[in-house]
Amino acid sequence: MKTPNICQCVIASLLSVTAASWAQTSVGLGRVDYRDNCASCHGASGKGDGPLRSFLVRPPSDLTTIAQRNGGTFPREWMAEVIDGRWSGDGGPHGSREMPVWGQEFKARAMTRPGDSAQTAEWSARHRIESLLRYLETVQQP
């Protein structure tokens, strides 16, 4: 039997550490982004009881029961579209939707960083939405 050399072992363990911290960072990023951008309406715990609630016509959704309301599975792609908002056909800030159009918002914020191309900004917006989804999955009630 051929034993793996030390180098292969080191690479393998480096890769697994990177993969683990990547996943962690993502949920962590989502949590921070949630606190900074979403908690004002949806509440610190996601129950829809943020301080801006009383100023809105439509109550912000309870984000901890998304899976529950969807037969026990978290509808990832659908929620990605709801959060992004650019393809919802719901008219954005001037339509019936009261939720900010986060795809546009995150992209616009990334575009203000010097040297960032539209493509990098798009990637950054999607990455943030992906992190938010990962975080939201962790707050779902059974």
Ligand code: HEC
């Ligand atoms: C200005 C208040 C406000 C902010 C800030 C806000 N939301 Fe919302 N959100 C709402 C409202 C109101 C709804 C209900 C649907 C509507 O308005 O059309 C909603 C709906 C949602 C839904 C759909 C839930 C479901 O069950 O269908 C998701 C997911 C969501 N918001 C995620 C987020 C995330 C993630 C952020 C932060 C990046 C955020 N929201 C920030 C007001 C807000």
